[in-house]
């Protein structure tokens with residue numbers, strides 16, 4: 001059985017969020033800048049090098065015992081706890097919000113000695129129809145509500161309708177809007193159209209943070225992923241996000257490497273920091289650790305904060321709870337003991 005060292009976990013979790021900087025240069029939040037087609041043209045991706053790097057991430061870094069527990073707590077703090085199913089209901093969303101407020105069972109919180117952390121998930125992510133329910137259920141917390149929008153998941157409804165959908169979710173109280181791009185703009189190389197679309201979405205978001213879902217599984221090449229990332233950032237995206245969870249291929253490590261390197265390049269060129277959200281098919285604590293390693297290695301400590309990093313996940317919390325239980329007791333609990341997670 002592992003020895004629990006709550007202090008190590010508390011120290012990991014409690015230090016103040018670091019200033020956002022890259023290579024010692026301070027960064028500001030992103031804003032819309034003019035489309036620079038040269039930056040798109042210059043994009044090159046060495047696919048085999050990216051795949052090689054992706055396959056060795058877990059062999060380069062490995063955290064164990066109480067340090068692993070601390071990283072898993074961070075994964076929870078950076079999680080958009082999500083439900084995006086056709087059979088979603090008010091009751092399910094209320095249960096999801098209760099879980100977001102108290103993501104770990106009480107005996108785990110006590111056992112880990114983290115009562116004073118008041119750990120919550122990074123956000124709750126729902127369809128527009130449930131924004132008001134979620135806002136109400138999360139009253140008195142700082143947990144933002146994210147709404148998927150703009151004809152999610154395909155993004156193919158008329159533009160005015162997609163823009164109006166954003167406005168309605170913001171009026172209903174959504175703090176974050178997860179938009180989807182028109183994928184054909186990418187594989188047809190229609191960069192101006194893509195930029196105009198994302199910029200229109202950003203304007204409609206007003207004060208709400210915008211995450212731009214690229215639908216990377218539909219984009220055919222890693223170069224397209226890098227180019228779409230760059231355009232979305234120039235159009236003012238606060239976050240770039242891999243997938244809707246509904247494509248045939250969702251978040252992968254090679255795609256994530258390409259996107260976080262685009263974020264780094266954009267930050268070096270502009271001085272603006274953009275966040276990253278891998279989403280879709282991320283189900284295990286082990287996967288969570290791999291993504292956290294990617295963020296730490298490629299962008300540094302500021303990108304391990306919920307302001308710049310989120311997982312989009314509907315079921316990963318259950319596996320994280322099981323791993324934390326194993327950390328405490330040496331035993332794995334059954335998955336059914338972790339509902340709505």
Ligand SMILES: O=C[C@H](O)COP(=O)(O)O
Nearest residue numbers: 245279280281312313314
């Ligand atoms: O944005 C979040 C995703 O839709 C969640 O996908 P998932 O259900 O595969 O975890």
